[in-house]
Amino acid sequence: MMHSYRPIQSPKLQPELHGPGYVYQEYVPSRQLASHIACYWTMDFQAGAGNPWHRVLPDGCVDIIVDLHSPSYGKAAFVDGLSTRYKVLHFTKARSVFGIRLYSESARAFLKYPLSAIVGHHVFLEELWGVEGRLMAEEIMAANIASEIIAIVERKLSQMLACSDTSTPSLVYQSTQYMYEFKGNLSVTDLAEKVNFSERHLRRAFDRELGLSPKEMLGIIRFQSLLQEFSSGSYSSLTDLALKYGYYDQSHFAKDFARYYGLPLKRMMKKG
DSSP states (O other), rough: OOOOOOOOOHHHGGGGBBBBTTTEEEEEETTTTTEEEEEEEEEETTSSSSSSSSEEEOOEEEEEEETTSSSSSHHHHEEEEOOOOOEEEEEEEEEEEEEEEHHHHHHHHHEEEEEEEESSSSHHHHHTTTTTHHHHHHHHOEEEEEEEHHHHHHHHHHHHHHSSSOOSSSSSHHHHHHHHHHTOOOOHHHHHHTEEEEEHHHHHHHHHHHHOOOHHHHHHHHHHHHHHHHHHOOEEEEEEEETTTTOSHHHHHHHHHHHOOOOSSHTTTTHH
16 A cells, blocks of 8 residues: 655755766665665665765664675675754765665554654664674675575565564554645644543654654655655645745745755746
């Protein structure tokens, strides 16, 4: 079943940055894994391409990343934690990367590890999965094309999902479903009422499992939902779009845009 929330990353919003030396692509997961995985993605950069950076937006997801050029299988695969601000990665040499973008509420079924422990940094997959993490990295790096890598990953993740205990949805899982349903345009008070828990209990659950507050997650999902509509061009005006997502103050909207995207709103308006 497809997920109702589809985060977007900057290369999709700025296709003019793509070229022979910088290529970012996304791949849809199988139906079996679509409710757990937002997408698979690849990023290839050639040295001297004239675009030595890659912008990463906060999207409420966590990524398993494999550096296909790594000299070490043990150091090739790592989990990049949740972030609440944009990041700009600068490259000085050729890079080839494969990524698995997991929805945060599903990540523990695969990682067996709370995301709160890796907020703002990364952990090598071998530390989480032991020898299995290194073996998967080795198998991925031996593959020749993206479809082969995806087949390897889907087989591994499907096995892990079959062995995980997902019979009782967690409070974080239930809460994020409401966040997605309302596209982040929901107060923490209203969210707490919907899941029948106090705001304090909700904050503790999010801090323990994800390492960020419900308010922060709501803000990210709201902004990502707005970006999806912004990208499609289906809105009548930027003011109406901001109002639809609860931005009643233009300066608040501009501030959030700068925080999450890292570029002035006026610069992106050239696209819109």
